[in-house]
Amino acid sequence: MENYITNIPFKLASRENHPENTIIRVGDVNIGEGLTLIAGPCAVESETALFELAQKVKASGASILRGGAFKPRTSPYDFQGIGKEGIEILVKVKELTGMPVVSEIVDATDIELFRDIDILQIGSRNMQNFSLLKAVGRTDKAVLLKRGYASTYEDFLLAAEYILAEGNSKVILCERGIRSFENYTRNTLDINAIPALHELTHLPVIADPSHSTGRSSLVRPASLAAVAAGADGLIIEVHQEPQNALSDGAQAVTPEQFDEIASTAKNIREIAYEK
Template structure:
């Protein structure tokens, strides 16, 4: 029996993952918000202050960005980490940032409170193993076309190193449909609750690729039992260097948070 199945049988309650002072998997519906990529100190600080004011508990921001085209903006790398560290110190928000290469782990771990494994690296087993050894909480996104079993085995690679602080994030899978960026699998949320003891998030930003669809899909995820949401927020989405089409501006994020509270309350959660 694998680790997840065994611990699911042994535990009466789901695993709670601690990121700074934030508990994921408890009564609180946790919202991670921020821009896809760190572009400047002013951009990330302004966004951090606004999402914090509106109820987000964790800040996202990518210093290293995997992009389909090598000519697209791929992040500010070390400079981005320095900016993220400064904003973290000023706001007190724990930060979630992506790790793409095990060789960068030492530097990223100096800043990150939680390491994100993106969909492209879900089956990068060398990276998963090294991240497991770090003992930092891990935010593991579903692969582009991965089954639930493949996804859970990816989590096993992390947990096999003694790190059970893993959060699973549904971010849509690739299907024949091209109106949306991906096809969000809402079913995965309650299914994973049956199959594992790990907290489950939904990323409706990557899941839909369209800002107009983020809010309704987010509300559906809450109703389905998600432990939290990851939302891309940018002060000026039309000028974003990465994922502007799916990013909410501050006004839209405020509206989403307002709509999310009664839905969360209806399923016994609070923001």
């Protein structure tokens, strides 16, 4: 274990080779400096709904808007997102609110379609889709790389290395829960990953308390825990009416809940890391 750091074969991602933290600028947001809050619905549903929600989460302190247009779902019969239309809505709401936007890309042939999306998200199931990693590595966009649900830290950093090796240094790592034997929660938030990754790499590390719990009642404690563990940001699913969400309503919080989480999270960040 002692030699874990020096033996692992990632280079560009390694803190040994690059001691200072990487800060990634997206719009006027500096990811990796202070606490960045990313919020929005699991899936984009309509422009009106997204615009209203964006205003609310922005007022609560979110600086980046999330929204899924292409949804990789375990079953081919589940709602797959509204696709191209979703991207267009995201771009409109970005213009209306001034918030940079992040959305998941599942196919390299969609890169042109994502030209006005600020951050390309690679989902957990595609973390080792090396063709896609290389493709986003050839863009100049920030990439939000989610940890595979059964990936080690080494696998995760080597996936980041695929992007970095193509010349794109703007990689944000996201711990989103691993698969374990426990079924009460959808996934098991590996909170150790946050400080461990900070030891191993200079890239920013954020957490997804929505997927890593799968239960809205656990989103607050998981969010606060991730911040207390040193996360550089949170990406949280927020929905005006979680019970009516087209996707993943069980893990969404309301704008009111998000407001309280955001404010408490900022206080914890200050106490624990910015004294």
